[in-house]
Amino acid sequence: MTATDTSTGTIAPTTLAPKPRGGLAQSVHDSLVIARRNLIRMKRIPEIVVFGLIQPVMFVLLFAYVFGGSIAVDGSTDPKMFREFLMAGIFAQTVTFATAGSSAGIAEDMTKGLIDRFRSLPMDRGAVLTGRTIADLVQTTLTMVVLIIVALMVGWRIHNGIPKALAAIGLMLLLGYAFTWIGALIGLSVRTPEAATSAGLIWLFPLTFVSNAFAPTSGMPTWLQHIADWNPFSATVQAGRVLFGNPGVSQSDAWPMQHPVWASLFWSVLIIVVFRTLAVRKYRSATA
Amino acid sequence: MQDAIVAEGLVKTFGEVRALDGVDLNVPTGTVLGLLGPNGAGKTTTVRVLTTLLTPDSGRATVAGYDVLKHPDEVRRSIGLSGQFAAVDEYLTGRENLQMVGELYQMRGSAAKSRAQELLEWFNLAEAADRPAKTYSGGMRRRLDLAAALVVRPPVMFMDEPTTGLDPRNRLALWEVIQKLVADGTTLLLTTQYLEEADHLAHDIIVVDHGKVIARGTADQLKAQTGGERVEVVVHDRELIGTATEVLRGFSRDGVSVDKHTRRLTIPVQGGAKLLAEVIRELDARGIEIDDIGLRRPTLDDVFISLTGHHAEDADDDGDESGDGSGSAAEDTGSAAEGAAQTGKDDAR
Structure with missing residues (x-):
């Protein structure tokens, strides 16, 4: 049980770490190493993934059967219409709610000694965060698959073919990925993992509800309708409905509602650029 | 280099x-x-x-x-x-x-x-x-x-x-x-x-x-900066502290420090082990029974106290190290060492 077995000789001569790859190659490499670390953690703490699945499934069932029939979609209160309308909203909400997990995970990492190790290694400065967001994206994708199956079971259908449906799912995942960078920034900005859990969740409620996700915006006061139309979240939901061929596509004149695919792409990329920059800067100056 | x-x-x-x-x-x-x-x-x-x-x-x-x-x-x-x-x-x-x-x-x-x-x-x-x-x-x-x-x-x-x-x-x-x-x-x-x-x-x-x-x-x-070695004696009989002090005075130009409560006498010395033997013989000749005697070399804790006026460590884990630099500590000197450590801390406050 002693740490030294001197008979095995030297621990190898003193050496320097290999030359850094540098640039994008190193950034990608290091991010993937960290992503793998986070995926292994998910595998060893399956509760996180399981509870991540339960919530959206519950939302589908609650919304579909509680509100279905009381909200008119395209002039009809047929619950089947509402369920078809609802799904794009639930999908988008699910990918964005996953960001609360990123906030908490990163906040927790920052309280651990491990982050000092990472920051003392010759690795890419953004990799700890990028790796985390990649792992979260994998988890979100998994959740999406389960959710799609549940959606098909409650009567949701794809009407415009598989390629467009895949494009819609791609846009949803991109939005989810973009939002994990907001989650990362929140996780870096609060002091405790507990604070990160609530801070990571609170802002998501107004964001996802002041939108076209769960009810048509036409019923909202005009000022709220404008906000909902320009909400980045609404653009992705609208794009989803258009690409899936679901009912309840907003007829608003607002640009994002007229060009939802482009608007969704634009918003997601903008969020990634802005929040990744802020988060990486925050990470560098953070003092664990 | x-x-x-x-x-x-x-x-x-x-x-x-x-x-x-x-x-x-x-x-x-x-x-x-x-x-x-x-x-x-x-x-x-x-x-x-x-x-x-x-x-x-x-x-x-x-x-x-x-x-x-x-x-x-x-x-x-x-x-x-x-x-x-x-x-x-x-x-x-x-x-x-x-x-x-x-x-x-x-x-x-x-x-x-x-x-x-x-x-x-x-x-x-x-x-x-x-x-x-x-x-x-x-x-x-x-x-x-x-x-x-x-x-x-x-x-x-x-x-x-x-x-x-x-x-x-x-x-x-x-x-x-x-x-x-x-x-x-x-x-x-x-x-x-x-x-x-x-x-x-x-x-x-x-x-x-x-x-x-x-x-x-x-x-x-x-x-060395803190000072040299000391001889520490713990006298068995409280009545004989006075006599023992006289004995030790003969070995020290700088006087004897006496802690009556712990019956501990300390003198700075230069002779090392040889002197320690002489002290023992002299005390023995006067019939003074001793519980413990040791040649105490300054520890880094002494260094710390002399530099900062307080101990380097927290109260809960410093008792043993501060007491003994010579390896002579008998079981019953533990409390004396702690007493000394306590004094040091009080000074710092």
Whole structure:
């Protein structure tokens, strides 16, 4: 049980770490190493993934059967219409709610000694965060698959073919990925993992509800309708409905509602650029 | 010899607190510097600046010849850091932890893999290699953490209180590893609260308190600075303290310090062991029964008290070390030692 077995000789001569790859190659490499670390953690703490699945499934069932029939979609209160309308909203909400997990995970990492190790290694400065967001994206994708199956079971259908449906799912995942960078920034900005859990969740409620996700915006006061139309979240939901061929596509004149695919792409990329920059800067100056 | 670590005038403030208040230090290549001080003295902050984790408000530092502010990545390639809190991912296995660190040092996957295996064997973790680190004992985690710091076998190592919280056996085992590393040519900066540890491992010692270097030198130099040896006598019979004091006065020009409560008499001496024998004979001749007698060499704790007016360690774990430098302590002197330690603390308050 002693740490030294001197008979095995030297621990190898003193050496320097290999030359850094540098640039994008190193950034990608290091991010993937960290992503793998986070995926292994998910595998060893399956509760996180399981509870991540339960919530959206519950939302589908609650919304579909509680509100279905009381909200008119395209002039009809047929619950089947509402369920078809609802799904794009639930999908988008699910990918964005996953960001609360990123906030908490990163906040927790920052309280651990491990982050000092990472920051003392010759690795890419953004990799700890990028790796985390990649792992979260994998988890979100998994959740999406389960959710799609549940959606098909409650009567949701794809009407415009598989390629467009895949494009819609791609846009949803991109939005989810973009939002994990907001989650990362929140996780870096609060002091405790507990604070990160609530801070990571609170802002998501107004964001996802002041939108076209769960009810048509036409019923909202005009000022709220404008906000909902320009909400980045609404653009992705609208794009989803258009690409899936679901009912309840907003007829608003607002640009994002007229060009939802482009608007969704634009918003997601903008969020990634802005929040990744802020988060990486925050990470560098953070003092664990 | 070139210095592997140099720091000049490091200052770092956190709000109102001046964590570092002009720290200068240098560590010649291949040597060990012990950074000694109580909690909050600035030891960890110094390590964090030197390992690029923290930017100082002012001052400069080079590690392995690279400026920590201008070339942090070059510094990071040259150092290994083993912290106060085992910096491993507890959900990853020992092997996964080491492989990950290797890959982040930019080693190839296969090289990281074989290096991990090597280290697991070397640190006696091979059997536990494929268990998550959270199942490890404190000593095992510390070994894994140290292994992680040695993945590329860096020429400069930083260890922040490497043995804090370890049991004596694990502490000794870690000391052996450290000595082996140094024998292989590693330059090491080690922080510790344990005077004994610095004495045992470090070539040079720097004592810090309130963000300032308050003393530097070898362990021997610091001890000499505090004063020489003393003879301590614990008289059995309280009635005979007066007589014993007279006897001891004959051996000391500087007088006798008497603690009636513990029946302990102390005189500064120069004669060492020979004189000790004479004292014993003389006391015996006068029929004075003694409970304990010893030649007390100054410990680094004495150094600390004489420099700062307070003990280096917290109250809960300093009793034994402060009492005894000579190996003579009988069981019943323990309370006396604690009494002395208590006095020292009261003075500091």
